[in-house]
Amino acid sequence: MSRFAYERQISALAWPTLIGQLATVSNGVIDTAMTSRYSATDLAALAIGVSLYVTIFVGLNGVLQAISPIIGQLYGAKDFHQIGHKVRQAVWLAAALSLSGCLLLLFPAPLLQISNAEGELYDKAAHYLQILALALPATLGFRIYSGLNNAVGKPKMVMLIQLLALAMKFPLNSLFIFGGFGIPAMGGPGCAVATVVISWIMLAVAFVILRRNPFYQAFQLWGQGWVAPQKAAFRQFLALGIPMGFSYLIEVSAYACMALFIARISELAVAGHQITANFGTILYMIPLSLASASSTLTAQAIGARDLPRAQHTALAGIRLALMFSVPAALLIWLGRPLILGMYTNNDSIAAAAMPLLAYICLYQIVDGVQIVCAFNLRAYKVATGPTLLYALALWGCGLGGGYLLAFNPLRWFDNATLGAAGYWIANTAGTLLIATALLAYLLIIQRRYRHLHTH
Secondary structure, three states: OOOOHHHHHHHHHHHHHHHHHHHHHHHHHHHHHHHHOOOHHHHHHHHHHHHHHHHHHHHHHHHHOOHHHHHHHHHHOOOHHHHHHHHHHHHHHHHHHHHHHHHHHHOOHHHHHHHOOOHHHHHHHHHHHHHHOOOHHHHHHHHHHHHHHHHOOOOHHHHHHHHHHHHHHHHHHHHHHHOEOOEOOOOOHHHHHHHHHHHHHHHHHHHHHHHHOHHHHHHOOOOOOOOOOOHHHHHHHHHHHHHHHHHHHHHHHHHHHHHHHHOOOOHHHHHHHHHHHHHHHHHHHHHHHHHHHHHHHHHHHHHOOOHHHHHHHHHHHHHHHHHHHHHHHHHHHHOHHHHHHHHOOOHHHHHHHHHHHHOHHHHHHHHHHHHHHHHHHHHOOOOHHHHHHHHHHHHHHHHHHHHHHHHOOOOOOOOOOOOHHHHHHHHHHHHHHHHHHHHHHHHHHHHHHHHHHHO
16 A cells, blocks of 8 residues: 555544544533533532543443444454344443443442532532433443444444534533523533433434434344344453453543542642543544544454554554644643633633643643554454553552652652642553553554464
8 A cells, every 4th residue: 555545544534533522522621611600619510520420431331332343343354244233232231231320320429429529519419420320321322323333434424413412512501501491500410411412312313324324224233123132242242341341441430530539639629620631531532533443444454354454554543643642742732821711711720720731741642642552452352451551550550649649648748749730640650651561562462463364
């Protein structure tokens, strides 16, 4: 292939994924910005609630994400009938995951105790989580549609549905946060009500598309009668999905615990952290889209037994991630005041976030490399080893080291503490460890596959 051909293929698949992901994350930006204009208490409650919800959702969603590499390889091998079978089994899996997740959201007291939240802050965070329990089944159901489309290289319709959701977010947030048309102002929990409405609309639109679009007929999604859950399909999903889910859970829980522990410092500190984490999530969407696109093409190449193409595609994804993240770091550093101005008009919250935003510059470089490597390892159906690495680096170095730096229990700094910045320093160091190890792991796996192919 010509020079940069793999990069062009990845970019062509990544841009609709990126736009859709940015639309999804922009919902969180809208929640944060609008709630910050309601009250600091509501913003702090949102930070705590989002941290807990995302931890639960991402862990469950990670299990469902096993559908992408599995279907990607089947699509590359042109085994279309099996694709329909896997999708139907994924629906049963999503139903089981929804049940467990809803129970955690409806009874959040054990989780909220970590943050030491009390009074109005506790009540608002709990109410936010309980409302979101109604959205979880629809959100996981839509993830099946999204995973199917990404695996077969058709992400544009997913993007359009996500853009529709974004268009609905601002007016619905305005209605439920600030009140109107006889609906009382709900503050932060109003964001959750808007999310429930939008999630079920997204699932309904996806269902109609699957039923009526001729493209999906080859997969035989419908007309198979009653299909009970099958152990073999569940074992395949869970063998890959459980470690994937744990890796997502570890990564997101690290951020969730950061917010919960920072909440012990002050409401202002956790509000500043929420803005920083939210902006970091937006940046994360670009390497995530590249990771998704490159892993899709890698899985398809593996299914077609074109191992050289699989190798070149994975490495091209890493190059693209670096091409974005390095210049982005400089722009972020120079544009910090402008970035914070878009989030809040509260000078105290902006001052709390300003030093934290500086750590995003280095963090997003190493984070981009690690996510592309992790996704491409999943295309090779390798997930357990990286999960153990995530646990060591993010829970050990990130949270453990962050606690030592933030609260200084060992008196390393002459009774001074780094506060919220300590967690960002430690988390960046842990992510650097992950990026280095996963890159080496990916190169080893590719060498093993080449050896098996040769012999």
